[in-house]
Amino acid sequence: MPLRYFLTGLLGLPLLVTGYLWWTLLSPFGYSPPQELAPIAAGEHRVFVYGTLRYAPLRWLVYGRSGDPEPANLPGYRREGLDIRRDDEASVEGLLLRVDAGELARLDRYERLGIRYERVELPLMDGRLAWVYRRID
Structure with missing residues (x-):
């Protein structure tokens, strides 16, 4: 039983990290700039x-x-x-x-x-x- 949990955690960690990086850096859902920000030149x-x-x-x-x-x-x-x-x-x-x-x-x-x-x-x-x-x- 403990090996199963270890393997699940071992496989789940890269997915969790990848999901966090996608959400933070690339997803359209993680950040919407406030409307009052000036456009970037x-x-x-x-x-x-x-x-x-x-x-x-x-x-x-x-x-x-x-x-x-x-x-x-x-x-x-x-x-x-x-x-x-x-x-x-x-x-x-x-x-x-x-x-x-x-x-x-x-x-x-x-x-x-x-x-x-x-x-x-x-x-x-x-x-x-x-x-x-x-x-x-």
């Missing part, structure tokens, strides 16, 4: 990431490629869990991604823009502006 966008999106396999799952990120630093903030908080004495290390409008829309979906996170444009240490996701209070 065409062209290249710079996005500063400091959490899970620093990992290439996750970027590939979220927007279809790992990209060619470069190290970046966000001054005037400190990382606090899954968010950043204003702190003039600190800075946050992360990566700068270059994405197109479709990829930015997929990042917005992953971050649940307008529901869990907001996307704001902030200056990086080198002066370039980049989109940064911040938790909504």
Whole structure:
């Protein structure tokens, strides 16, 4: 009997993970952007990431490629869990991604823009502006 439960769990876990990833990243049911969000402009966008999106396999799952990120630093903030908080004495290390409008829309979906996170444009240490996701209070 215990072997049957083990095998069921062993087979069920990949299905559960696959279902979660489909629901979160691809399904039309998992996320509907709020109506008040501005449309995404065409062209290249710079996005500063400091959490899970620093990992290439996750970027590939979220927007279809790992990209060619470069190290970046966000001054005037400190990382606090899954968010950043204003702190003039600190800075946050992360990566700068270059994405197109479709990829930015997929990042917005992953971050649940307008529901869990907001996307704001902030200056990086080198002066370039980049989109940064911040938790909504």
